[in-house]
Amino acid sequence: xxxxxxxxxxxxxxxxxxxxxxxxxxxxxxxxxxxxxxxxxxxxxxxxxxxxxxxxxxxxxxxxxxxxxxxxxxxxxxxxxxxxxxxxxxxxxxxxxxxxxxxxxxxxxxxxxxxxxxxxxxxxxxxxxxxxxxxxxxxxxxxxxxxxxxxxxxxxxxxxxxxxxxxxxxxxxxxxxxxxxxxxxxxxxxxxxxx
Numbered sequence: 001x002x003x004x005x006x007x008x009x010x011x012x013x014x015x016x017x018x019x020x021x022x023x024x025x026x027x028x029x030x031x032x033x034x035x036x037x038x039x040x041x042x043x044x045x046x047x048x049x050x051x052x053x054x055x056x057x058x059x060x061x062x063x064x065x066x067x068x069x070x071x072x073x074x075x076x077x078x079x080x081x082x083x084x085x086x087x088x089x090x091x092x093x094x095x096x097x098x099x100x101x102x103x104x105x106x107x108x109x110x111x112x113x114x115x116x117x118x119x120x121x122x123x124x125x126x127x128x129x130x131x132x133x134x135x136x137x138x139x140x141x142x143x144x145x146x147x148x149x150x151x152x153x154x155x156x157x158x159x160x161x162x163x164x165x166x167x168x169x170x171x172x173x174x175x176x177x178x179x180x181x182x183x184x185x186x187x188x189x190x191x192x193x194x195x
Contacts, residue, residue: 015035020042044194061175069161079161080161083138087136
């Protein structure tokens with residue numbers, strides 16, 4: 001899953017959300033120096049990624065992209081699934097999406113002393129371009145994928161993946177809906193089990 005889903009699946013604790021958000025840039029056991037709630041977010045992030053990669057419905061989605069995007073297919077589906085979460089937000093949350101996003105941005109600013117350098121580095125772009133809100137539209141998804149493609153020196157061709165999103169839109173949305181129910185349950189169980 002991509003940023004929005006990771007934050008959403010962290011429950012109501014701001015530090016768990018931040019840990020989950022930062023986790024991709026933290027390797028191995030390097031997270032053990034962070035405050036306990038941040039550590040929980042990192043552990044939760046890894047559990048979500050492991051569950052996602054092995055899930056048959058997620059794999060079914062990636063198969064539609066494999067021939068063109070190879071090992072980037074999973075990354076693309078992560079972004080597609082965040083689109084469907086943002087688009088259908090009212091099904092999964094009683095909070096207004098824009099308010100939820102702005103509250104998370106403020107939480108990052110308020111907790112700047114415990115953030116990684118990588119996180120601090122992306123925050124200005126994230127806030128200015130409002131990444132989390134941009135997931136709601138295909139145009140926004142295209143912008144995100146183009147930025148990600150640029151970071152691969154355009155080798156991934158991710159900038160073209162909205163072609164497949166449009167072509168298989170209903171199928172991807174059905175996959176997301178099925179998968180996300182399982183993932184929500186798994187993430188909740190993991191959260192409860194964390195010390």
